[in-house]
Amino acid sequence: MRAQSSLEPIPHPDAQTGLAQWRELTRQANAAFDRRQFAHAQRLYRQALQTALALIAGSAFAACPDDCLAALVVAHHNVSETHRQRRDPVGTLEHLCLPHEALIRIAADPHAPDAARRRAVHHLSRTRLALLDWQTRHGACARTQALLRDGLSALSSLSADARH
Numbered sequence: 001m002r003a004q005s006s007l008e009p010i011p012h013p014d015a016q017t018g019l020a021q022w023r024e025l026t027r028q029a030n031a032a033f034d035r036r037q038f039a040h041a042q043r044l045y046r047q048a049l050q051t052a053l054a055l056i057a058g059s060a061f062a063a064c065p066d067d068c069l070a071a072l073v074v075a076h077h078n079v080s081e082t083h084r085q086r087r088d089p090v091g092t093l094e095h096l097c098l099p100h101e102a103l104i105r106i107a108a109d110p111h112a113p114d115a116a117r118r119r120a121v122h123h124l125s126r127t128r129l130a131l132l133d134w135q136t137r138h139g140a141c142a143r144t145q146a147l148l149r150d151g152l153s154a155l156s157s158l159s160a161d162a163r164h
Contacts (some may be wrong), residue, residue, distance in 0.1 A: 001091055006009070007076070008164075009108065012163065014058060014059050014060045014063070015055065015060035015063050015067065015068070016066045017131075018051060018054065018058070018066075019055065019057045019058050019060075019067055019068075019071060021051050022048050022052055022071045022075070023127050025044050025045075025048035025051060026044075026045070026048045026074070026075070026078065028044050029041045029042075029044030029045045029048060029078065029100045030078075030131070031080075032044060033078075033082065033085075038082050038085045038086050039082075039086070041078075041082050042079060042083070043077045044081035045075060045078040045161075046076040046079060046154045048071075048075045048078070049075035049076060049078075049079055051071070051075075052071040052072040052074075052075040053072065055068040055071060056068050056069070057071055057091050058103075059080075061116065062113060062116070064129065065115050065116035065119045065120075066114070066115075066119040066122075069103065069106075069116075069119050069120060069123045070123065072099055072102065073103075073123050074127055075100045075126060076096070076098050076099040077095065077099070077130060078089075079095045080092050080093075080094075080095035080096050080130075083095060088136065092134075093134060093138075093141075093144075094132055096102075096127070096130050096131055097131070097132060097143060097144070099107050099123075099129060100124065100127035100128065100130075100147050100151060102148070103121075103124045103127060103151075104120075104122050104124070104150050104151055106120035107120040107121045108153075124151050127151070128148060128151055131147060131148055132148070
């Protein structure tokens with residue numbers, strides 16, 4: 001199932017512009033996907049992913065980490081879905097793993113703003129479910145097992161930080 005973009009406009013100009021671009025690319029890709037033009041949809045979803053990565057790397061991330069992280073997860077999951085439709089399990093799994101890895105890094109980064117770390121943990125639940133679903137359908141592999149374990153570790157370390 002493809003993820004839909006439901007982000008609300010936000011006041012930060014860089015974030016507002018970047019997220020508007022991300023939403024438009026995602027809308028176009030969803031339309032191509034619905035027409036079963038999976039190669040075209042994948043190109044557009046990859047452009048949306050590049051936009052989300054730019055948001056995470058720029059000032060927009062500090063201003064609105066939740067929207068930027070949501071865009072990142074949705075973009076990766078949409079690319080993953082196009083790989084699934086094209087019967088490419090390696091690409092499918094790659095784009096389920098990458099956002100989970102990114103969220104773990106952010107959640108565990110003591111230099112990241114607390115709001116970003118908290119939102120990364122929130123979004124880890126979504127990427128965790130996607131990985132568990134993959135394992136249910138395809139079986140466990142070393143990479144998914146390690147990522148699921150690392151994700152739990154990031155959750156518990158952030159919980160420990162919150163108590164101190």
